[in-house]
Amino acid sequence: MSETLSDEEVEERLPPEWEYVDDEIVRTYDFNDYLAGVAFASEVGELADEAYHHPTIVIEYDTVEVRFTSHEAGGVTEQDLELAAECDALR
Numbered sequence: 001m002s003e004t005l006s007d008e009e010v011e012e013r014l015p016p017e018w019e020y021v022d023d024e025i026v027r028t029y030d031f032n033d034y035l036a037g038v039a040f041a042s043e044v045g046e047l048a049d050e051a052y053h054h055p056t057i058v059i060e061y062d063t064v065e066v067r068f069t070s071h072e073a074g075g076v077t078e079q080d081l082e083l084a085a086e087c088d089a090l091r
């Protein structure tokens, strides 16, 4: 099982635009078109399922919020940071 990172490690390595809140890393992506957000969420889902590491995804009319944490480890791990960067690369 992956080990959780310290608060300092997470803050230091968090990709830009991401926030560290209550043992989760979160980013809200803005979209002009609802279905573009839905398509993006689906791509995030594919990344997650391939990694078998699943975020919370909240789709609203002009935003998609993606939240990662490692439930089994009980906090943020390397895998969360890696997937955050992969989500950013989808844009």
Ligand SMILES: C[C@H](O)[C@H](O)[C@H]1CNC2=NC(N)=NC(=O)C2=N1
Binding pocket: 052, 053, 054, 055, 068, 069, 070, 071, 072, 073
């Ligand atoms: C039973 C457990 O949910 C599974 O082993 C996987 C599935 N996806 C997961 N996703 C995330 N974010 N954290 C996990 O610990 C995790 N575990």
